[in-house]
Amino acid sequence: MRDEQHEPSVDAAAAAPAVAAPAQAAPEPDGDPRGVWSTSVRRGPDGSLSVGGIDVRELAAEHGTPAYVLDEADLRARARGYADAFAAAFGPEAGMAGADVYYAGKAFLSVAVARWVHEEGLRVDTATGGELAVALRAGVPGEAIGLHGNNKSDAELATALEHGVGRIVVDSLPEIEKVAGAARRLGVRAPVLVRVTTGVHAGGHEFIATAHEDQKFGLSLASGAAAKALEEILARPELELLGLHSHIGSQILDLAGFEVAARAVLGLRADVARRSGHLMPEIDLGGGYGISYTGHDGVPPTPAEIAATLAGAVRRACADLGTPVPRISVEPGRSIVGPSALTLYTVGTVKEVALDDGGRRTYVSVDGGMSDNIRPALYQAEYTAALASRAPAAEVVRSRVVGKHCESGDIVVHNVALPADVADGDLLAVPATGAYGRSMASNYNMVPRPPVLAVRDGRARVLVRRETVEDLLALDEG
Numbered sequence: 001m002r003d004e005q006h007e008p009s010v011d012a013a014a015a016a017p018a019v020a021a022p023a024q025a026a027p028e029p030d031g032d033p034r035g036v037w038s039t040s041v042r043r044g045p046d047g048s049l050s051v052g053g054i055d056v057r058e059l060a061a062e063h064g065t066p067a068y069v070l071d072e073a074d075l076r077a078r079a080r081g082y083a084d085a086f087a088a089a090f091g092p093e094a095g096m097a098g099a100d101v102y103y104a105g106k107a108f109l110s111v112a113v114a115r116w117v118h119e120e121g122l123r124v125d126t127a128t129g130g131e132l133a134v135a136l137r138a139g140v141p142g143e144a145i146g147l148h149g150n151n152k153s154d155a156e157l158a159t160a161l162e163h164g165v166g167r168i169v170v171d172s173l174p175e176i177e178k179v180a181g182a183a184r185r186l187g188v189r190a191p192v193l194v195r196v197t198t199g200v201h202a203g204g205h206e207f208i209a210t211a212h213e214d215q216k217f218g219l220s221l222a223s224g225a226a227a228k229a230l231e232e233i234l235a236r237p238e239l240e241l242l243g244l245h246s247h248i249g250s251q252i253l254d255l256a257g258f259e260v261a262a263r264a265v266l267g268l269r270a271d272v273a274r275r276s277g278h279l280m281p282e283i284d285l286g287g288g289y290g291i292s293y294t295g296h297d298g299v300p301p302t303p304a305e306i307a308a309t310l311a312g313a314v315r316r317a318c319a320d321l322g323t324p325v326p327r328i329s330v331e332p333g334r335s336i337v338g339p340s341a342l343t344l345y346t347v348g349t350v351k352e353v354a355l356d357d358g359g360r361r362t363y364v365s366v367d368g369g370m371s372d373n374i375r376p377a378l379y380q381a382e383y384t385a386a387l388a389s390r391a392p393a394a395e396v397v398r399s400r401v402v403g404k405h406c407e408s409g410d411i412v413v414h415n416v417a418l419p420a421d422v423a424d425g426d427l428l429a430v431p432a433t434g435a436y437g438r439s440m441a442s443n444y445n446m447v448p449r450p451p452v453l454a455v456r457d458g459r460a461r462v463l464v465r466r467e468t469v470e471d472l473l474a475l476d477e478g
């Protein structure tokens with residue numbers, strides 16, 4: 001996958017993998033939390049899939065398709081897994097100063113999900129007033145919420161401070177005055193972190209470290225902008241400087257970049273302590289831990305591996321710098337909610353086309369597409385798919401799953417081996433769609449967005465209802 005945050009493509013069809021790439025089938029569900037399926041997905045004796053103890057045919061009959069199906073127990077276990085792993089690796093027994101895990105709500109946020117992750121020991125990271133409103137509606141206490149954003153409005157800052165958010169991550173020099181002004185007006189002190197760009201960018205399998213950044217987030221370490229911001233914040237009585245923040249990218253499988261970034265921000269923390277006497281109590285190392293989308297794209301790190309790696313990096317850097325270790329926070333989104341959901345589609349038109357290489361490809365059209373999952377079109381993201389409603393009765397063939405939108409780049413799965421007998425009316429499941437699926441969904445072609453169904457112990461409930469064409473028309477003033 002390409003660097004997702006910086007190089008969106010406009011022509012996914014043209015950039016799709018070479019036609020000759022071998023098509024691979026989705027791995028079978030096996031309950032492995034590192035796999036592509038959420039842990040409760042099973043294939044029954046008649047070949048149909050179940051999730052959360054419910055047969056997907058029952059879900060489709062009751063709620064329709066397309067639908068995002070979120071495995072509640074799986075999501076809770078992932079959230080709890082992070083809370084426990086970070087508590088262990090950063091506890092006093094480990095010689096550390098503690099850690100907080102913030103769930104990055106941009107991956108997917110609903111009132112129930114915010115409540116669940118908070119019940120499992122996480123805090124909630126929000127990036128807009130909308131995400132903040134969902135977290136507050138869920139009853140997450142203000143002090144357990146963080147607010148990010150490179151262009152926060154005065155209204156967003158005021159709401160955050162009125163609810164006593166635990167931290168606001170300052171992203172630019174002009175924002176210092178904005179946050180201080182909002183705090184002054186409310187007669188409070190605003191707890192802030194400063195987002196620092198260290199020059200480390202990661203994504204996919206490798207990271208790169210460069211001296212210059214040409215992107216919108218944060219304050220650059222190399223140019224001195226971060227140091228300047230810290231100086232200004234320390235001079236402002238309305239602001240309480242908690243620490244530094246670094247986020248290096250997303251869908252990262254190789255953790256090496258985190259050590260480089262941690263060293264950079266810990267070095268700045270030590271410099272500021274030397275110069276001003278203020279030793280910042282906290283460092284946030286961001287999110288970005290990768291997951292498996294196809295089962296053939298690498299093994300994602302576990303929360304325990306991530307926590308141990310980060311703890312080792314922080315311990316070593318602080319020992320070298322001669323500074324006490326700070327409290328650490330992280331902000332995973334994708335790796336908590338991504339594998340917990342699948343999208344259930346109904347197959348419509350199936351069409352075989354001849355390819356330039358002499359081979360053939362079967363185009364399987366489903367009842368959703370780029371409006372419910374923009375990631376393949378936007379980032380050339382790879383997914384896999386499986387026949388979900390029955391056992392196959394034919395060998396697999398090279399297939400492409402496409403949506404119903406008026407655009408040839410409307411691809412759900414570029415290249416996958418599906419049974420040759422997949423036909424109109426079959427259910428297809430695409431795993432690992434929990435992150436950045438519903439949260440980036442659109443109404444392109446006036447297609448209503450699918451519901452999010454939570455399944456657990458044989459019961460389903462609607463977390464976010466399906467949109468209707470009436471909902472869309474209700475916005476149209478005529």
Ligand code: LLP
Nearest residue numbers: 104247250251287288289331332333334436
């Ligand atoms: N913290 C900050 C400051 C972030 O910018 C992000 C993601 C996260 C945490 C959570 O990262 P995660 O653990 O989910 O990778 N729409 C893209 C991903 C954009 C990520 C933006 N920031 C995608 O669909 O791949």
